[in-house]
Amino acid sequence: MSNELIFGFHSVEAIFESEPERFIEIYALKGRDDKRLSPIIEEARKFGISVQFMQRKALDNKSKGEQHQGIIANVIAAPTFNEKDLDEIIAREETPFLLVLDGITDPHNLGACLRSADAAGVHAIIVPKDKSAKLNGTARKVACGAAETVPLIQVTNLARTLREIKDAGVWVVGTAGETDTHVFDANLTGPMAIVMGAEGEGMRRLTREHCDVLVKIPMAGTVSSLNVSVATGICLFEVLRQRNATQA
Numbered sequence: 001m002s003n004e005l006i007f008g009f010h011s012v013e014a015i016f017e018s019e020p021e022r023f024i025e026i027y028a029l030k031g032r033d034d035k036r037l038s039p040i041i042e043e044a045r046k047f048g049i050s051v052q053f054m055q056r057k058a059l060d061n062k063s064k065g066e067q068h069q070g071i072i073a074n075v076i077a078a079p080t081f082n083e084k085d086l087d088e089i090i091a092r093e094e095t096p097f098l099l100v101l102d103g104i105t106d107p108h109n110l111g112a113c114l115r116s117a118d119a120a121g122v123h124a125i126i127v128p129k130d131k132s133a134k135l136n137g138t139a140r141k142v143a144c145g146a147a148e149t150v151p152l153i154q155v156t157n158l159a160r161t162l163r164e165i166k167d168a169g170v171w172v173v174g175t176a177g178e179t180d181t182h183v184f185d186a187n188l189t190g191p192m193a194i195v196m197g198a199e200g201e202g203m204r205r206l207t208r209e210h211c212d213v214l215v216k217i218p219m220a221g222t223v224s225s226l227n228v229s230v231a232t233g234i235c236l237f238e239v240l241r242q243r244n245a246t247q248a
């Protein structure tokens, strides 16, 4: 059984909400009188989890450079998800809603995408095993608890996975600034995987070739592209808007 450190209030609170049994120990900043810390300490007492109070320097050493807001928890490592879990999710959900991140390497962007994905009701995020930011403390903290709620599925061969989800009836929608179809004009109401490209290069050629359609977010200013997590938020919420509109 492996363990991992998680950092910051959102991550700790999210685990208390969903899986308190994963806590091994909590480390909190000594002398901190904080409205947000007291409920955590109370919860920890309730579940019999030990809380160690530490000086800032000791917490900084423990976090090895990750921002921690004065709270770190040692927890049983989260389960990892693979292709088999993806098959189950697609079979289970009436209208699967997936997000594919093709080689996003910045943990801040991964965390922000996770947060938006949770908010938009995405069932799973698919990433290539080799070419992605790891779900480290930074990504978890930026995700504000969404790292615990949205399965992050690591696949060995993204092109093959895209072929398989297409065979299962999921429409694969790639995003790129230089295409013709506006995301707001595409029909995004069916089983859907929205594919986002990497920070520098965008989608890889093979990924792009597996998309059923490419859409762009229209831009009115002078910059050539949006930050990938911003673009992710816009596309996911357009899917949600269209789905809600058809249900109304």
Ligand SMILES: C[S@@+](CC[C@H](N)C(=O)[O-])C[C@H]1O[C@@H](n2cnc3c(N)ncnc32)[C@H](O)[C@@H]1O
Pocket: 175, 176, 177, 195, 196, 197, 198, 199, 200, 201, 202, 203, 215, 216, 217, 218, 219, 224, 225, 226, 227, 228, 229, 231, 232
């Ligand atoms: C910073 S952009 C990459 C820019 C890269 N030079 C390119 O040509 O794609 C990272 C990702 O954000 C998404 N993105 C950014 N701006 C977009 C736009 N205007 N329309 C659609 N997707 C966009 C795409 O998924 C893109 O691959």
